[in-house]
Every structure is written in C-alpha cells, then in structure tokens.
Amino acid sequence: MRLLSRFVILLTICLLSVTVIHAQTEQIVLGQAVRGEITAIQPTSTYIFEGREGDIIYFYVAAAQNNQQFSARLFDANSNLLAETTVFPFINNFTLPATQTYSLLISDPDNGTGAFTAIVDFYLPTAIVLNTELSGSFASPAHLQFFTIDAQADTLFRYSSTGTQLGISVIDPQGELSSFQGMYDSPLLMLSQFEQTGQYIFMVHTDLPTGGEYRLFLESVIPTPLVGGTPVTGSRQINNPPVFSFDSPAGKTWELNATLPSNGSRQMVIAQLDGRIWYDVIIAVDDGSGANGNPRISPFIAPADATYYVWLNYSPYANGVSSYEYELLLSSTTILSLAPDVETTHTITPTSGALTFVYSPAVENERIQVEIRRVSETGALTLQIVSPVDDVLLVNGRGMNSGVFDLNLPVMGIYRFVVNDIDYDPTELVITIRLSILQDKS
Numbered sequence: 001m002r003l004l005s006r007f008v009i010l011l012t013i014c015l016l017s018v019t020v021i022h023a024q025t026e027q028i029v030l031g032q033a034v035r036g037e038i039t040a041i042q043p044t045s046t047y048i049f050e051g052r053e054g055d056i057i058y059f060y061v062a063a064a065q066n067n068q069q070f071s072a073r074l075f076d077a078n079s080n081l082l083a084e085t086t087v088f089p090f091i092n093n094f095t096l097p098a099t100q101t102y103s104l105l106i107s108d109p110d111n112g113t114g115a116f117t118a119i120v121d122f123y124l125p126t127a128i129v130l131n132t133e134l135s136g137s138f139a140s141p142a143h144l145q146f147f148t149i150d151a152q153a154d155t156l157f158r159y160s161s162t163g164t165q166l167g168i169s170v171i172d173p174q175g176e177l178s179s180f181q182g183m184y185d186s187p188l189l190m191l192s193q194f195e196q197t198g199q200y201i202f203m204v205h206t207d208l209p210t211g212g213e214y215r216l217f218l219e220s221v222i223p224t225p226l227v228g229g230t231p232v233t234g235s236r237q238i239n240n241p242p243v244f245s246f247d248s249p250a251g252k253t254w255e256l257n258a259t260l261p262s263n264g265s266r267q268m269v270i271a272q273l274d275g276r277i278w279y280d281v282i283i284a285v286d287d288g289s290g291a292n293g294n295p296r297i298s299p300f301i302a303p304a305d306a307t308y309y310v311w312l313n314y315s316p317y318a319n320g321v322s323s324y325e326y327e328l329l330l331s332s333t334t335i336l337s338l339a340p341d342v343e344t345t346h347t348i349t350p351t352s353g354a355l356t357f358v359y360s361p362a363v364e365n366e367r368i369q370v371e372i373r374r375v376s377e378t379g380a381l382t383l384q385i386v387s388p389v390d391d392v393l394l395v396n397g398r399g400m401n402s403g404v405f406d407l408n409l410p411v412m413g414i415y416r417f418v419v420n421d422i423d424y425d426p427t428e429l430v431i432t433i434r435l436s437i438l439q440d441k442s
Contacts, residue, residue, distance in 0.1 A: 025103075030057065033119045033140035036106065038070065044107045049120055051096040058123045060090035061106055062141040062207060064115035066183070072118070073105045088169075088177070092146060092201070093123050117142040117209075125201065130157060130220040136204075138211035147202040149218075151194035156221040156273075156309075160239065162186045163214035165206050173198030179278045183207055191221060191243060191309055192281075193273050223309060226330040228254075233327045236314075244310040246330055248302035255298035255333035256310060257290055261324050264316035268295035268328075271309045289354035289420060296353055299335050301414060338417060343371075343434040346419070348379070349427070354420035359435060361409045367438045368409060372419070372431060373402035379421045379429025388413035398422060406438065 025046045028034050036045040051057070061070040073084040074091070077100040083091050096102065106118060119142035128134065128147045136145050161168060166187055170179040173196050181187045194200060206212050223245035224232055236242050248254065260266040270284040283303065290296025295312070302308065314324050336346075338359040346355055361368070370393075374381045380398035384391065388411055395403060409415060421429035 028120065030055075031119070031121045033117055033142040035115065035117050037115045038106070038108050038113050040113055043111070044105055045118075046106070047104045047118065047120070048101055049104070050100075051102050052099045053096060055096045056123045057094055057096060057120055058090060058092040058144060058146070059094075059104060059120045060118070060142050060144055060205075061085070062089070062117045062205075064117070064209070066207065068108070068112060068114050070106055070114075070116050071109050075103045075105065077101050079103075090144065090203075092144075092203070093125075119143060128202075128218065130155075130218060132218050134216045134218070135214065137213045138206050138208075140211050141205070141207050141209060143205070143211065145204040145214075147204070149200050149202065151197065151200050153194060153197045155194045156191065156223065156243075157194065157218060158191050158221050159189050159202075159216060159218045160186070161188065161204075161214060161216045163206065164212050165208050166214055167205050167207070168216070169201075169203040171201040171203065172196055173200065177278075190241065190269070190311055190313075191271055191273070192278065226310070226328070228330050228332055231327050231329040233325070235323055235325050237323050238314065238316065238321065241311050241313055242326060242328075244328060244330075245307055246310070247307050248305075250302055250304050250306075252302045253333055253335055254300045254302070255331050256296065256300060257298075257329045257331075258295040258312055259327040260294060260312060260314050261316070262293065263318065264314050264321070264324075266293070266295050267313040268297055269311050269313065270297060270300060271311075272304070272306050273309065274306055275304060289356075289418065291351045291353045294353075298356055299333055299358065301335075301358075338433070338435040340435055340437050343432055345375070345430065345432050347376075348419065348421045348429040348431070350421075354418050357417040357419070357433065359415050359417065361412060361415070364410070364412055366409045368407055369436045369438050370405045370407065370417070371402070371434045371436075373433075374400075374429065374431055376428055376430035378423065378427050379431075380423040380426075381429065381431065382420050382422045384416075384418040386416045386418065387411060388415070396422065398424075 028047045028049050059072055061072045063070055069089050071085050074082045076082055083094050085091055117140050125146035125148045128149050164185050165183055167183040168187055172178040179192050181189055204214055221243050223243040226244045226246040258268050266288055268286050269282055271281045272283050273281050284297050284300055286295045286297045288295055312326055336357045338357045348355055372383055381400050383395045385393040419431060
C-alpha cells in the first residue's frame with residue numbers, strides 16, 4: 001500500500017510537470033506579436049508556427065525591461081537547432097529549410113525573470129539609397145523595420161530621425177554591428193562611414209509597448225576641407241550642421257576656433273573614423289572655452305596619421321530661428337607645458353578664453369601635486385584635469401582662491417590641465433600654477 005502511494009505521488013508530479021510545459025507552448029502565425037513572461041516557475045516559453053520551405057524570416061524578442069535581454073532558439077520539427085540569437089536579440093534573413101512545424105524557445109541566459117514581446121515574421125527589407133527620407137509605424141516593440149543599402153567603402157553618411165523611444169542599428173555586410181546610438185527619442189548620428197563595399201542593413205525599432213511611428217532621413221556627407229590659417233565661413237540650417245575635414249600627421253599640434261551666434265548653445269566636435277570602433281570615434285569636444293564663450297579646441301594633438309572630421313552644433317535659445325552664420329579657423333599652435341617644480345603666471349580674459357596646459361607622466365600611476373592660485377582681484381577660478389581616457393579632477397566653484405591637489409595619474413599619455421574664468425561678468429583672471437612630482441610614501 002505504501003509503495004502504491006509513492007507511485008501515485010510520483011505520477012501526479014510527472015503529470016503536473018507535463019501540464020506546465022504544455023501551458024507554455026503556444027501556436028502563433030508569422031507576423032503575430034505575442035506577449036509572454038519568464039518566471040522562476042516557468043523559465044522558458046515555447047511558440048510553434050507553420051513555415052514553408054524557402055520562407056525568409058526574422059525573429060526577435062523585445063524585453064519589457066531595458067536592462068534585460070532574452071535569448072531565442074529556433075528548432076525544426078525534429079528538435080534540431082537551426083538558429084539562435086547571440087549578441088543581437090534577433091535573427092534576420094533566415095531561410096526556412098522545409099515546410100513543417102517550427103518552434104521558438106525563449107529563455108533568459110542569466111536566469112532572470114521578466115516580461116517580453118516576441119515575433120516571427122517575414123523578412124522583407126526595403127532597398128534604399130542615400131539622401132532618402134523614410135517613414136513608417138510599429139504595431140509592437142517586437143516589430144522591426146529593415147532597410148538595405150548598397151554602399152561603397154569610405155562613403156560618409158549621417159541620419160536624423162523623429163519618433164519616441166527609437167533605436168537605429170546599422171549592420172555591416174558581414175553581419176556585425178556597425179553603429180547603434182542607443183534607444184531614445186529621435187536618435188541622431190552626426191557622422192559615420194561605410195567601411196566596406198557591400199550591402200548594409202538599417203534596422204529601426206521601438207521599445208514602446210504600444211509601438212509607434214517614425215521618420216528617418218539618411219543623407220550623404222561631403223565635408224568642407226580645412227586649410228591651416230584660412231578661415232571658412234558660411235551659413236547653415238539648424239538641423240544641418242556643417243562638417244569639415246583635415247589631414248594631420250601623428251603628433252602635430254593644432255588649434256581650432258569657431259565663431260557662432262551667442263544667443264544659443266555652441267559646440268565643436270572632432271572625430272577620427274578610420275582605425276577606431278564606432279562608439280569611440282569622437283576624440284575631442286568643446287562647449288565654449290574660446291573667446292567670448294565660442295567653441296575652441298586647443299591644443300589638439302593628432303593621435304595618428306589620419307583624416308579628422310569636425311562639426312559644429314548650434315541650438316538657439318529662442319524659437320523661430322532656422323539658420324545661423326559660422327566661422328571656423330584651423331591653425332598650428334604651440335603647447336603650454338607644465339614642467340615639474342616650475343611655477344608660471346598666466347592671464348585669462350574673455351578674448352583669450354580658457355588656458356590649456358599639457359603634461360606627460362614618466363611612469364604609470366605617477367603621483368603629482370598641483371598648486372594653483374588666483375593672484376588677481378577679479379575672476380573666478382575653475383580647474384579641470386583630463387587624462388587620455390577620463391576626467392581626473394574637476395574643481396568648479398566661484399569661491400575658490402587657491403588649491404593644492406595630490407593626484408595619481410593612472411595611465412601614460414598626455415594629460416590636459418584646463419583653467420578658465422567662470423565669473424558671472426569675466427574681465428581678467430591672473431593665476432599661478434605649479435606641478436611637482438611626489439615620492440609615493442605608501
């Protein structure tokens with residue numbers, strides 16, 4: 001009797017397990033988005049659909065939480081694995097090998113839980129060319145829009161968009177991610193290039209639960225060449241920033257000064273496209289350290305033999321402004337260097353803008369002391385120290401008269417020490433600055 005009871009209990013457990021798995025298997029059709037959830041009790045969800053030989057499909061799993069990514073695996077009727085997501089949470093351009101029932105298994109590789117929206121749909125990309133404006137809508141966060149473009153290597157392009165919580169991915173001919181600017185309202189890519197000759201894919205999607213609408217404008221970019229010592233002037237529409245280029249050998253020192261209207265935010269950006277990964281192409285940015293609050297990047301020390309691209313961003317404070325005038329000057333410059341145990345005196349005025357000093361440590365994690373003092377009656381002192389990879393120090397307060405800072409410089413390379421006058425009505429700021437190398441007592 002006791003043995004029979006154990007058998008009944010074991011049989012009940014097995015039946016319950018089968019019932020749970022069956023409840024998580026759902027029949028869907030191509031193009032139908034379905035919502036599901038991974039829980040501690042139900043760590044996987046399976047969806048089955050009927051496919052025909054030769055159908056070209058994509059499948060995608062959109063997580064309800066931004067910091068989560070689910071995996072999806074496609075099986076044939078004999079439980080053979082055909083395709084699975086890896087870095088990308090989607091598979092596109094997959095051809096079904098036979099007419100049969102397929103299954104899509106969804107799980108969280110990190111053993112997390114959460115809701116998702118999934119879809120299996122026909123892969124029907126739209127062929128486009130540069131200088132094209134597109135528009136469309138999404139029925140759900142799982143629906144994706146694909147556009148293909150036949151590109152020539154080294155062609156420059158950019159895109160702008162309108163829409164809520166959009167993501168735009170650019171995939172190269174090898175299927176690798178070439179660019180992704182994040183998921184936010186109306187994403188913008190100011191400058192990029194097709195590094196290969198072949199077919200690129202632009203994929204547009206949203207993470208809004210209800211889907212949404214979008215517009216995308218993809219255009220070619222022809223930069224204006226910069227010649228040292230020759231200013232470039234012109235006018236632009238607000239939504240069409242000017243782009244420039246110049247060639248430089250490694251180690252050459254430059255200064256770039258821009259003049260933009262004072263009734264708006266002003267910015268200058270330098271990018272190096274060749275030899276750098278897509279999320280690390282921007283190598284210098286300035287928001288107004290030059291004369292009268294204009295953008296200035298000085299010194300710019302070219303890190304490699306390369307072509308460098310510059311663009312100017314201007315956003316007016318007032319509504320109704322559609323265009324603006326600009327001027328940009330590229331010129332050679334000398335470097336203000338900080339030598340150990342040498343105190344120097346310098347003057348900052350509205351026309352001079354911020355002063356930038358450079359220093360290169362002799363060893364990694366070199367320990368230094370920086371002393372800076374305001375010696376004039378006027379001016380408000382700020383100091384920023386920037387390493388080759390990150391900020392080291394930022395002191396930004398109008399009440400500071402002097403400061404002594406004990407610092408470790410974590411990496412080798414060129415460090416920039418930027419000193420500026422941040423007084424409400426700046427006139428003149430005179431400072432002394434001194435750098436000393438400390439013996440590490442630890």
